[in-house]
Amino acid sequence: MSSRSAWRALHYSAKRRISQPTTPYRCFSCARQSLEQAKPDHERMTHFGFTNVPESEKESRVGAVFSSVASSYDNMNDLMSLGIHRLWKDHFVRSLNPGTPVANRDADAKDKGWNILDIAGGTGDIAFRMLDHATNINHDMQTSVTISDINADMLAEGRKRSIETPYYNTSRLSFVEANAEHMPHIPDASIDLYTVVFGIRNFTDKQAALNEAFRVLKPGGVFACMEFSKVDNPLFDAIYKRWNFSAIPLIGQIVAGDRDSYQYLVESIERFPSQEEFRGMIQKAGFMIPGRGYENLTGGIAAIHKGIKPIVQS
């Protein structure tokens, strides 16, 4: 009897346990379950470095990278490029020659200087150089630059730096936090020069950004982009890759205390299209390509791409 009652008690308790599971259902294999979960938010993927992430996530992830590097951005650029990035940026600005020289200005003085839009220029590196060139070389006091960046931390860094420039708190320099793929606050055909320097590789949809650039530029306006690119020489390429994948994350870890952000940086450089492919994208947006369309810097580590919005023949 006692054994029977003991069996019954066990039996009941076992039954009770089945009818009221305290832990959720745990299947032997989780693959099916995870597939079912992923299905409802099935969406386009984009690359984030070497990994693929949903498009909605890339923006925030890139945002996190640049928020974390904003403060040490300048030091890190110097260390990673051995100071060459300054030469590139100077060359970029000099070749664009912003500002109208006094001698070329019309007597009626109706032109108000160039309207420059610097996309992804949060820390103001390019914007200050543009304004310096326009002011000191061409004596053009009207040319103005709008710095647009998606990342508030980078913009804050730029604002902080602008205090030390003569353009602080003037109408020649303004800051906007915006996504370059969609800029409804900028009217059509209002910009003379659109620049994006070392920024476009972080965009989620590069073609959309190029189309938006085409929209905001005046006919005859120039799209100028400087971005990391592909090295031609195989020997130099091997050295460069070694530097990129070994040295830069290490420098990031030691100087900025952030290895992952710099790992992302080198991976995104590797994933960026080659000179010819990117030229094709610029052409696809509707731009005219001057000459070969791009200029290699330091053997192709970086390249300057240019496109001109055609004038509609009336």
Next chain:
Amino acid sequence: MASLVRLPAPRRAPSSIPSICSAPTPLATRQFHTSGQLRPSPSKVTTAIKPTFKNPAYTIRPYHSPLHPRLPPHEYTNSQTAILTASLPHIPSQGFTNAALTLGARDAGFLDVSVQLLPRGEFDLVLFWLASRRGLLRGKVEEGALFTRAAAERGREVGGLSVEEKVKILVLERLRLNKDVKEVWQDALAQMSLLGNIPLALTELHALSNDILTLSGDAAVDGSWYARRLGLSAIYASAEVVMTRDPTPELVETEAFVERRFADKEALREKVEGVGSWVGFLGSTAVGVGRSWGLKI
């Protein structure tokens, strides 16, 4: 065989070739690359050889295969050409500078920033100037007025002008096309002498000397082909430098300089040919002497 009309022997004299080439009916007498079906019958050839000239001054048809389209005079796109063409009138006042390009871009309806269309900047303006003047020179010859006028000044027929005379006329005419920009030509020379620009500048100089020799009916296909182009390029380039320092409005000094250089070239040619024939004579004599001694040469 006897029934076939006998063709005249091909003559190499340059003055005769154009008269054959300029047959008003395009009967493909000189189209070497045409296929068999286009080859004219001998009777047609004889009719083509005796053409009736409407415009005797148009005596040039440069040889090129009809299977290949003619090369464009320059490689610029429409928008680039628009800016460059609009910049040309600003050159005498602004020089070959970015300022001329900017003003040209504005005249063409572009923005100041649009000069980015020209990746070489001022040097593009120089190249475009050179190429367009070369085209003008060709146009002048092809419409025929140039040689007719020059022949009338000398009191002779157009056909009576020798190749050398035609070359000289063309060089001087090309220099006169630069008269308006004489004051600022040093800008262009400076641009062309920059290390990166030298290859393109030399290419353009070769194209010019090639054009001048072709237009003047030079038909040399031997080793002197190179010597002629080299000599002409040297004369033209040095005359350009002299022209920048020529104060006379009608380029009298430059003209005299060109005359002297052509005389020098002629003297040099005679000496080289003299030395050549002397060496050849000595060589054949030495061979003859050797053979008379029983050497198996």
